[in-house]
Amino acid sequence: MKQRGPVMVPASSRIVYLHRCPPAGCPIIKGQNDDSRQNISQIAGGNTVIGAFTQSDDTWKKMLSCVRATFAPFDVMITDVDPGPQTSHYEHIVGGRPGELRPDIGGAGGVAPATCTEIPNAMSFTFDVYGDDFETLCWTASQEVAHAFGLEHVLNARDPLTYLSGFLPKRFQAADAQCGEGIPRTCMCTGNTQNSYMHMLAMFGPGTPTPPTLMVKSPTNNKKLQPGFITRVDASDDSGLDHVEILIDGTKIADSYEAPYTIIAPDVVEAGPHTLEVRAVDIQGTPTSVMLDVTMGPPCTASAGCDGVDVCVAGVCVPGPDAAGGLGYECSASTECISRSCVKDGGSFGHCTEACNPAVEGVCPSGFDCIDAGGGAGVCWPGASGGCCDAGGSGKGAALLGFGVLALVLRRRRGR
Numbered sequence: 001m002k003q004r005g006p007v008m009v010p011a012s013s014r015i016v017y018l019h020r021c022p023p024a025g026c027p028i029i030k031g032q033n034d035d036s037r038q039n040i041s042q043i044a045g046g047n048t049v050i051g052a053f054t055q056s057d058d059t060w061k062k063m064l065s066c067v068r069a070t071f072a073p074f075d076v077m078i079t080d081v082d083p084g085p086q087t088s089h090y091e092h093i094v095g096g097r098p099g100e101l102r103p104d105i106g107g108a109g110g111v112a113p114a115t116c117t118e119i120p121n122a123m124s125f126t127f128d129v130y131g132d133d134f135e136t137l138c139w140t141a142s143q144e145v146a147h148a149f150g151l152e153h154v155l156n157a158r159d160p161l162t163y164l165s166g167f168l169p170k171r172f173q174a175a176d177a178q179c180g181e182g183i184p185r186t187c188m189c190t191g192n193t194q195n196s197y198m199h200m201l202a203m204f205g206p207g208t209p210t211p212p213t214l215m216v217k218s219p220t221n222n223k224k225l226q227p228g229f230i231t232r233v234d235a236s237d238d239s240g241l242d243h244v245e246i247l248i249d250g251t252k253i254a255d256s257y258e259a260p261y262t263i264i265a266p267d268v269v270e271a272g273p274h275t276l277e278v279r280a281v282d283i284q285g286t287p288t289s290v291m292l293d294v295t296m297g298p299p300c301t302a303s304a305g306c307d308g309v310d311v312c313v314a315g316v317c318v319p320g321p322d323a324a325g326g327l328g329y330e331c332s333a334s335t336e337c338i339s340r341s342c343v344k345d346g347g348s349f350g351h352c353t354e355a356c357n358p359a360v361e362g363v364c365p366s367g368f369d370c371i372d373a374g375g376g377a378g379v380c381w382p383g384a385s386g387g388c389c390d391a392g393g394s395g396k397g398a399a400l401l402g403f404g405v406l407a408l409v410l411r412r413r414r415g416r
Contacts, residue, residue: 011203013090014077016071016078016090016092017036017080017083018141020053020060025096027049028050031044036090037086040123041101045104050096051100051128053096055128055131063137066134066137067141069169070171071200073206073210073239075206075207088121092123092124092141092144094126096128098111098127108127109126109127109130110124110127112125112147114147114148114152116189125144135169136168138160146160146196149199149203151189151194151200152189154194155178157170158173159177174195178192209239211237211287212281213280214235215233224307225269225317226297226298227298228266229264229265229317230264230265232260232262235288239282239283241259241280242285243280246263246265246276249275253265253268260340270296274294275291300312300317309321309323309326311327319338327353327365327368327380328368328380339355354380356370356380369382
């Protein structure tokens with residue numbers, strides 16, 4: 001379900017100036033209120049000079065590009081050109097050491113003034129303490145700039161307003177997050193939780209967001225499909241993915257709002273050639289599509305109806321043992337499987353599986369059994385006759401003695 005944006009609250013400026021301190025440094029004047037037009041900072045310990053940013057031009061360009069991508073979903077201009085003393089703007093100083101700004105922040109990577117509202121013409125700082133790690137520079141700069149917009153720290157490791165490591169580059173997340181630095185605390189400004197993305201959207205309005213990334217794992221181009229065919233997709237977005245949908249000849253036929261994105265098509269597609277569009281849509285409605293030429297045919301059988309390395313499961317062709325990640329492929333994690341299902345029999349390695357109905361005869365292809373997983377569900381598993389190959393093509397089929405994963409019950413129906 002889409003989140004509804006809050007009422008727009010106008011910002012005093014839409015310009016963020018990233019100021020790369022030159023060899024002579026960046027002069028800062030101590031004052032009661034920030035004024036980027038005059039280099040006045042309320043958090044400075046006194047009049048001072050912030051030292052140069054000593055990293056390479058390449059590091060600066062990468063950091064600048066990263067910060068621009070972080071703020072891209074909003075109507076904000078990120079620039080490293082000084083707007084001048086007549087133009088209202090937020091200024092972010094990059095360079096020097098924390099002790100140059102004030103003596104009591106010696107371990108800080110960055111700092112900014114913060115209230116529960118926007119600070120017009122705010123001055124914030126990222127210090128030259130991360131070497132050429134442009135993604136951490138980007139994370140720090142984005143966080144400190146956002147503090148001037150009335151945002152505080154959250155416990156969402158994907159959001160730049162966090163202290164939690166990992167998930168670089170970080171982007172503003174369209175999710176309600178607990179506030180805190182290392183442990184949860186009550187948010188000082190926004191109640192129980194903070195949604196940094198929606199806060200920024202309310203303040204600046206929409207910009208030009210980065211489209212989602214999309215990879216269609218199956219089907220592939222020029223494939224013969226069957227009624228009820230399965231579309232499996234890897235999709236993500238910097239700020240948040242809303243859903244994935246599939247269209248036949250421009251008409252939407254199915255969608256999924258939850259990862260992993262596995263979409264079963266309805267039995268409504270006419271036989272013959274079609275254009276299959278797989279479309280990922282982010283929370284701002286920005287789409288990314290992959291177009292495939294496909295042909296709709298009749299249901300397959302265990303012995304006929306599938307092309308190339310595909311095999312038939314329950315009347316639908318799926319990648320088989322000779323396809324990387326296909327049914328029966330040796331795996332150690334579900335991410336290695338096109339079906340996203342890696343089942344182990346107690347060892348370190350298992351096999352990629354497909355869902356099946358153990359009450360139906362011949363539902364799995366030759367060399368596979370439908371193992372009852374309980375509750376009427378099952379998976380196709382390599383039988384004693386083989387049917388499973390590793391990446392090198394060697395046979396891996398073996399009689400099943402017991403499962404350590406999914407507690408599968410040893411009730412089988414042979415594939416034919």
